[in-house]
Amino acid sequence: MTAAIASRLGGIRWTHPRTVGIFGILLGATAFWLALPPLAARTAVLPIAIGILAVAAGIWTYARDERRVGGGAVAAGLLGIAFGVLATRSSSAHLDQVVVWSALGAATLRYATPLIYAAIGGLFCERSGVINVALEGMLLTGAFFGIWGAIWAQSWAGSAAWLVGVGAAALAGMVLATVHAIWSIHLKVDQIISGFALNFLALGITGYLFVDKYGDTGTPGDVPGIPDVHIHFLQNWYFIGPIIGQLNLMIWLSFVLLVGTYIFVFRTPYGLRLRSVGEHPRAADTVGISVYKIRYIAVISSGGIAAMGGAYLSIGFVHSFNENMTSGTGFIGLAALIFGKWRPFPTWGATLLFGFSSALADRLPSAYGNQWGTLFQALPYLLTLIAVAGVIGRSIGPAASGRPYDKQ
Amino acid sequence: MSDELKGEDALAPPSPEIPQPSQQFPSRFGGLKGAIGPLLTTILAFLMGGLVVLFTGKDPIKVYKAIFNGTGLNWFFHVGSHSARIPFGTAHMWFPWDTASIAAQNLQQTLLLTTPIILTALAVAFAFRCGMFNIGGQGQYLAGTIFAVWIGSSFNGMSPWLHVILCLVVGTLAGAVLAGIAGFLKATVGAHEVISTIMLNWIAIWVGSYLFGQGGPLQGSQKSIPISNDIVEGAKLPVFWGLKLLQGLSIGIFIALAILIVYWIIINRTTLGYEVRAVGFNPEAARYGGISVARNYFLAMAISGAFAGLAGAVDITGWEYRIGQNDILVNQIGFIGLAAALLGRNTAVGVGFASLLFGALINGTSGRQLDPSVFRPDLANNLTTIIQGLVILFVGLNLGGFWVWLKRKRRT
Numbered sequence: 125m126t127a128a129i130a131s132r133l134g135g136i137r138w139t140h141p142r143t144v145g146i147f148g149i150l151l152g153a154t155a156f157w158l159a160l161p162p163l164a165a166r167t168a169v170l171p172i173a174i175g176i177l178a179v180a181a182g183i184w185t186y187a188r189d190e191r192r193v194g195g196g197a198v199a200a201g202l203l204g205i206a207f208g209v210l211a212t213r214s215s216s217a218h219l220d221q222v223v224v225w226s227a228l229g230a231a232t233l234r235y236a237t238p239l240i241y242a243a244i245g246g247l248f249c250e251r252s253g254v255i256n257v258a259l260e261g262m263l264l265t266g267a268f269f270g271i272w273g274a275i276w277a278q279s280w281a282g283s284a285a286w287l288v289g290v291g292a293a294a295l296a297g298m299v300l301a302t303v304h305a306i307w308s309i310h311l312k313v314d315q316i317i318s319g320f321a322l323n324f325l326a327l328g329i330t331g332y333l334f335v336d337k338y339g340d341t342g343t344p345g346d347v348p349g350i351p352d353v354h355i356h357f358l359q360n361w362y363f364i365g366p367i368i369g370q371l372n373l374m375i376w377l378s379f380v381l382l383v384g385t386y387i388f389v390f391r392t393p394y395g396l397r398l399r400s401v402g403e404h405p406r407a408a409d410t411v412g413i414s415v416y417k418i419r420y421i422a423v424i425s426s427g428g429i430a431a432m433g434g435a436y437l438s439i440g441f442v443h444s445f446n447e448n449m450t451s452g453t454g455f456i457g458l459a460a461l462i463f464g465k466w467r468p469f470p471t472w473g474a475t476l477l478f479g480f481s482s483a484l485a486d487r488l489p490s491a492y493g494n495q496w497g498t499l500f501q502a503l504p505y506l507l508t509l510i511a512v513a514g515v516i517g518r519s520i521g522p523a524a525s526g527r528p529y530d531k532q
Numbered sequence: 533m534s535d536e537l538k539g540e541d542a543l544a545p546p547s548p549e550i551p552q553p554s555q556q557f558p559s560r561f562g563g564l565k566g567a568i569g570p571l572l573t574t575i576l577a578f579l580m581g582g583l584v585v586l587f588t589g590k591d592p593i594k595v596y597k598a599i600f601n602g603t604g605l606n607w608f609f610h611v612g613s614h615s616a617r618i619p620f621g622t623a624h625m626w627f628p629w630d631t632a633s634i635a636a637q638n639l640q641q642t643l644l645l646t647t648p649i650i651l652t653a654l655a656v657a658f659a660f661r662c663g664m665f666n667i668g669g670q671g672q673y674l675a676g677t678i679f680a681v682w683i684g685s686s687f688n689g690m691s692p693w694l695h696v697i698l699c700l701v702v703g704t705l706a707g708a709v710l711a712g713i714a715g716f717l718k719a720t721v722g723a724h725e726v727i728s729t730i731m732l733n734w735i736a737i738w739v740g741s742y743l744f745g746q747g748g749p750l751q752g753s754q755k756s757i758p759i760s761n762d763i764v765e766g767a768k769l770p771v772f773w774g775l776k777l778l779q780g781l782s783i784g785i786f787i788a789l790a791i792l793i794v795y796w797i798i799i800n801r802t803t804l805g806y807e808v809r810a811v812g813f814n815p816e817a818a819r820y821g822g823i824s825v826a827r828n829y830f831l832a833m834a835i836s837g838a839f840a841g842l843a844g845a846v847d848i849t850g851w852e853y854r855i856g857q858n859d860i861l862v863n864q865i866g867f868i869g870l871a872a873a874l875l876g877r878n879t880a881v882g883v884g885f886a887s888l889l890f891g892a893l894i895n896g897t898s899g900r901q902l903d904p905s906v907f908r909p910d911l912a913n914n915l916t917t918i919i920q921g922l923v924i925l926f927v928g929l930n931l932g933g934f935w936v937w938l939k940r941k942r943r944t
Contacts, residue, residue: 317927499739
C-alpha cells in the first residue's frame, strides 16, 4: 500500500506546470481557510501573502500553456484573498457561529441531495438526446405527491408510510415525464418549450391540489418522514461523525444511485446504447438500437429519479409542503449537470459545491443579521454561466440533444 | 467565420437533414388563417382547465364567468344604455361612457397587466425571429425594475419628465445588458442561449433579493420590512384613466403599443429585421449571403433584452412604484410573456391579443377581482398557471396546421 503510494508520488513531476497549478489552487484555498475557525488567523497579511503566491503560481502555469489549471489557480488565489480578508475583518464570534465545519458539511449534504437526484435524472434524459428543463417541475411534483402519498398511507401503513410517499412521488414524476417524452420524441415539439410547459403545469397542478387539500392549515405536522440512518459507532468520531453519523436514508440512497448510474451509463452495454442514442441516433438506429424505445425509457426514468429528490425535499428534509417550494432547486440541478459536463462524478462534485453555497447562504444571514449571504444563492448559476462560457473548460452536451429523431 | 460558431452544434436547432416537425403540416400562413392554431390551443387549454375545476367539484362555467367579470372586459358590453340627442332624434351610443364603474376599474387593472406582458412577449418574439429562445425575459424584466427603482427613488428634485425618461432608459439598458451577455456568449463561444439565460434569470432573482432584502443596499428607510423606498412623484408615469391612488391606468400601455408598432417596423421594414429573420431561418445561408451571424445574434439578444427591461421600468414607473423582496421571488411576468409570444406566433398583432388574454386571465383570477364565494382566488391563481402551461404545451403542436391539413384531406 505504502509502496504503491510512494511509487505514485515518485511518478509526479513536481515542476510540471500542471502540478504547480494544482498547488496554486490548494494555496488559494488555504489562504481563505487560515482565516476561518478553528485556526482563525486575525491578520489580513497571511491570506494576502498566500493568495499572491497562489496567483503567481497560476500565472506561471498559465504562461506554460496549462490554461485551465493556471486560470483556476489565479481565480482561487484572488478569491482566497477576498474571502480571507473579509473573514479577518469580521468578528470571531460570528465566524464561529457560521463556520462549524461539521454542521456545514452535514448541511451541504442535505442541500446537495435534491440536486443530485435532479441532476442524475437529467443525466439519463440528456444522455439520451432529450433536453430536460422540466427538472424543476419534476422535483416539485415529487415533493407534493411524496407528502400526499405519505399522508394518505399514514392510517394503514403507519411509520412505513414514507415508502408509499416516495413511490407516489416517483410515479407522479414518471407521468409528468411521459408527457415530455411523447411531446419531444413522437410529436417532435421543441424540447425546451415542452419542458417549460411542464414546469408551469407542475407548478399549477401542485399549487392547485395543495390549496384544495391543505390550503387552510398547511400540511399536517405529523407527516411520517423518511427515517435517518444512525451509525452509532461513527457518531463520536472527530469531524466525520457529526457529518455522516446521522444522515437521511435518501442521502445514502443517492450515493448508491450515483455509483449505480456511473456503472450503468459507462460500464454496461445498455449505457453504451443510451449514450449512442444521444450522440448519433442515426448510427444507433443503423445497428439495430431502437432510438425511440431508449429515449422513452430514459426520459420516463429521469422523471422518476428527479421526483424522488422532490420527495426527499418534502418528507425527508423540511417535512411540509408549500406552493413552489422548490424555487429553483431543479434549475440548480440542471446547472450542476452542465457544470459537471454530463458525467456522474463531476456532477456530484458540482452538487456538493452548490449545496455548500446554499448552506452558506442559509447560515450567513442569521449570523450577521444581513442579507449579503443571500448572494451565495446566485453562486451556482454564476459558476455555471462561466463554465458554459468556456473560461474554465467548456461544457458541451451530448451531440444530438435537442434534436428529434425521425425514423426512416 | 465558421470558426466562431463551432461549439454551437451542442444544442443547436436541427440540421437540415432532419425534417422539422412543422413541415408535417402547413405552418406559416398569414392573415386570419394564422389565428386558427392559437384559437384552437386556447380553447383546448381552457377546456382542460375547466376539467380540473370540475374535478374539484366546482361548476367551471360559473368559475369562468366570475373570472371574466373580474377581468373588466364586460365593460365593453355596457352598451346601449346611453342615448344622446342628435338632430332629428336620439342615438344609442355604443361607446360605454361609464368610466368610473367597477368594470372600468377592473379593465384598468387588466390593461396595466397587459402592458408588461406585451413587452416581455416581444422580447421572446424578437429573439425567436433570430432563431434564439430567450428564456431570460424574467431576469431582464427584473433588471429593468431594479434599475428603475434605484433611479426613481434617488435624484429627488429632478425635472419630472426627465426623471421618468431616465428611469425608462436606464431600465431598458439594464435589460439589454443582461440579455447582451447571453447574446455575446452565443456569438463568440456558441454557449447555448437557453442555458445562459436560465442562469442569468436566477442570478438576477437572487441579486435582486439581496438588494431589497433585510439590510440590503436598496432597502427602504423603513428598516423592519424588506421593501424599497417609493419612487419620487416626478418619476411616476402620468395616469390618464382612473385614480392614481387606486392604481389607475398609466400611459405605459401606449408605450407598449408603440413598441408593438416599432417591433413590426424593425422586423418587416428595416435591414436589421431582414438580417435577423435571415439568420433565424437559416444561419448558414445568411452567412453565405454576407450577413454577420454573430453580430445579429448579439444585437437580437440585446434588443430583445431591452424590451423586457423596458417592461420592468414601465411597471415600476406606471403603478408598482416600489419592489419588495417577496415580489422578486413571486413575479412571473417574464414567463407569462413567454407564453404570450408563443401563443401570438411572434407576430405583432398576435402578441398584442395573446398578451391581452393573459393579462385578463391573471387579473380575473387575482384575489382583488375574483368573487371568493364563487371560487377561491388562490385556487384560481393556480388555475391560471395550469392554463398557461397547457397553452405552451399545445401551442407547439401546430394545431392550426393540423386543422388545415385535415380540411384539405377531407376535400380531396
